[in-house]
Amino acid sequence: MGPEGEKHIFNTPTIITAPAGFPHTPLVTKKVSKPFGFLAINLDTEYKPTNLPKKDQKPTTADEKYGNLIKKMEFRDLTKRPMGGNADYMAAWNGKNMDGFKLNFTFAFHGDTGPWHGGKDPHVHINDEALLFVGMDPKRPDYLGAEIEVRMGKEQEVHIFDYPAVIIAPAGFVHCPLITRKVETPYIFSAICLNTEHQTTWLGTGKFPWEQ
Ligand SMILES: [Fe+2]
Structure with a gap:
């Protein structure tokens, strides 16, 4: 999450919000015990992601900045x-x-x-x-x-x-x-x-x- 690539891990039904212009993903599925559903709601008439250049993002170890964007359902x-x-x-x-x-x-x-x-x-x-x-x-x-x-x-x-x-x-x-x-x-x-x-x-x- 964010330009810092802050890493979050969850294993319960969860909602992630990404405001316009906010860098987010990659998403990585680390374990699957049962198939699960995923729904992305984009507030635009078309899905138009901007792919950012790949770089080695080291997850931050400081206090979480973006935890408020990830909510358990x-x-x-x-x-x-x-x-x-x-x-x-x-x-x-x-x-x-x-x-x-x-x-x-x-x-x-x-x-x-x-x-x-x-x-x-x-x-x-x-x-x-x-x-x-x-x-x-x-x-x-x-x-x-x-x-x-x-x-x-x-x-x-x-x-x-x-x-x-x-x-x-x-x-x-x-x-x-x-x-x-x-x-x-x-x-x-x-x-x-x-x-x-x-x-x-x-x-x-x-x-x-x-x-x-
Ligand atoms: Fe209705």
Whole structure:
């Protein structure tokens, strides 16, 4: 991390943040006991890294300067509450204390069927949002393990998918409810929002469309 090449080692789920212009990597996987997932979110329309000249960087032994950019992911256990299709375990991050990070995201494991968000949908955000659905079988990257229904737009157009997918909800676009129709294997869901904090305007009545 940084021009000094400060070295950090971790073995738990972790979020690394790299502000614009901040030199970072190499990343080296030192041990693997089980395949793991890695997601890089770049706050630009295209991935445009600048490769710096290679030089022998000796890790610093002084006090860490960049430890604040490396955070252990804290997952909340949500398995105890009645949830429908909501998350079983969820971690959240936001950029409100990070200059220049117009980003907040959740990262969660889901394993149950039913509607999400307790009937508060549909909803809108003042920011763009991407909703990411990924399976957890590293030998079958095309396999989600679940069948998901989502309603899109004011018209509540119905879409159903059972493969890894990204749903795009531009700022102001009405989206959801989400309904998990089937689950064979728990899957990963990440909501990536281009704003420093999460803000949602719920448009629902507290009842699902089929209850009204
Ligand atoms: Fe949303």
